[in-house]
Amino acid sequence: MRCILVSVKTKKDKNKDVKYSLTELEGLVEAVNGKILGKLTQRKDIPEPSTFLGKGKVQELKEISEGIKADTVIFDTELTPVQISNLEKILGIDVLDRTDLILSIFSKRARTKQAKLQVELATLEHELPRVYGQKGKALSRIGGGMQTKGAGEKIGEIKIRTIKNRISKIKKELDKIKKQRKQQRTSRNKNPDIFKVSLVGYTNAGKSTLLNRLTKRDAFISDQLFATLDTKTSFINFSDIGKKVLITDTVGFVKDLPKELLDAFMATLEELEEADLILHVIDISDENWTKKVEYVNEILEKLNLHHKPTVLVMNKIDKVIPSEEFLEDSDETMFSRDKESIIISTQKGWNIDKLYQLLKKYASQPKEQPVL
Ligand SMILES: Nc1nc2c(ncn2[C@@H]2O[C@H](COP(=O)(O)OP(=O)(O)OP(=O)(O)O)[C@@H](O)[C@H]2O)c(=O)[nH]1
Ligand SMILES: [Mg+2]
CATH class of the missing domain: 3.40.50.300 (P-loop containing nucleotide triphosphate hydrolases)
Known part of the structure; x- marks a missing residue:
């Protein structure tokens, strides 16, 4: 992974220490063996709903990333599904937010069944609203979905149902493991x-x-x-x-x-x-x-x-x-x-x-x- 890190300070996070936030993000990137090629910071009181960064900054990011042949842009904040998808379209490379990055580290590290299930659960719960986002996009593409259901929506629905089923299955399994561990602990407590x-x-x-x-x-x-x-x-x-x-x-x-x-x-x-x-x-x-x-x-x-x-x-x-x-x-x-x-x-x-x-x-x- 050849990355550019992006840190934005908005009105909402006035007290954010950009340097510290970027250092921590660097640590996270190193944890997945990524290479950091560049960093970009911006002060922007109110993030752009469509791309988080302002128009000019997105262009600057595109030029930098092309210049240094980066393949991933990582933001030190959480982006909405729409922002991620718009940025990916404009930049032509992968866009990740901090949560994506942390989830991928956790999934690499998890070894026991419990840890694996916990990470899978977190990943699916993070993904769910994004599928809704995709569904929204599919709907707008076919003109608001006024007439018959579009194919995009059907795929979205199936995906949502599959994710929800898996989530409830994992939760049940985790409950079982939790009970077993509790029993082990109770016997120790005695x-x-x-x-x-x-x-x-x-x-x-x-x-x-x-x-x-x-x-x-x-x-x-x-x-x-x-x-x-x-x-x-x-x-x-x-x-x-x-x-x-x-x-x-x-x-x-x-x-x-x-x-x-x-x-x-x-x-x-x-x-x-x-x-x-x-x-x-x-x-x-x-x-x-x-x-x-x-x-x-x-x-x-x-x-x-x-x-x-x-x-x-x-x-x-x-x-x-x-x-x-x-x-x-x-x-x-x-x-x-x-x-x-x-x-x-x-x-x-x-x-x-x-x-x-x-x-x-x-x-x-x-x-x-x-x-x-
Ligand atoms: N110089 C120095 N390095 C240390 C010391 N204790 C731990 N380290 C190093 O710090 C790094 C992290 O150690 P870990 O024991 O994996 O840290 P941890 O708190 O378990 O980390 P997580 O499992 O990620 O939460 C390793 O490279 C250790 O060798 C110390 O007393 N001195
Ligand atoms: Mg440890």
Whole structure:
């Protein structure tokens, strides 16, 4: 994929940081091994209903894309089906929006049956309104569909019905898997010697690396966005206190995750409800880490998990300080007033022992009784 990235700032998103948005889009493109050839930005208070960009800008985009032989244009926002189709006609190359891109990364990564079904569900739900859009187009082509039904409309109807059937079938299958997982969890919950920890955080923060480091196990790690889509679980045995700490990895968060995907992945995140402790993993070397923390907190709030005991795990400190000795001067309380924090380097193993001790401390405390 040879791409041009486009970022538009409209009146609606006054506070949008275009540079940050483009950097994130670059990360997403890299995650599908795309090559970025150019970037285009525009300030436009009200997007053009037909093409999102203004006429002049579309022409400019066409000239650039022809000049550098791009085959895909990717927008950092959501486009309507009509805008996508008009732009594709004018530019003569593929046009994707952010949701399309994220969906394609997720479908590449999904491995378990549950993850695959969740991604398929999200993709179909994203597609559905576009089929309606196509139907609209077909109708207008045959003169408003005043007389007999046009072929375009029939194809549209069949497609919609097929998608809807598939959606309801997937939902049933997912419900079944959800029930099975719940049963497994209930049997685990009955064991008072098990302490459950969940790793959450922005994509690429180092959650899977940390899970491996703590449990010496091989979860899939990659310097790509959304490396993990399947929740993995592993144990640490603290035999001296008679406790097993069960650690679960989760799917990484990303800002403005398409609603379809968030809904589809809520089921995996539901398991967080049963966590006794949340480790919020943060890439401290990322210049945008505070924004990312805020976003993860928003999601935790949406899931009603913000009152759970949470430790902020400031990871990748090796990219910020030259050696472990500098950790001694660090003041971990500066990151949050109400949450405990710890600075670590998963890769170098810095402060990992301290993290073990912290886990042990939490695991030995009596569990909070659930409110009935
Ligand atoms: N320098 C450095 N790199 C790290 C550290 N921890 C993890 N990484 C790297 O960061 C990248 C992302 O790590 P992952 O463990 O896959 O991140 P994740 O949070 O599981 O990401 P998703 O599954 O996409 O949500 C990998 O290239 C890791 O090797 C660290 O302490 N220091
Ligand atoms: Mg991961």
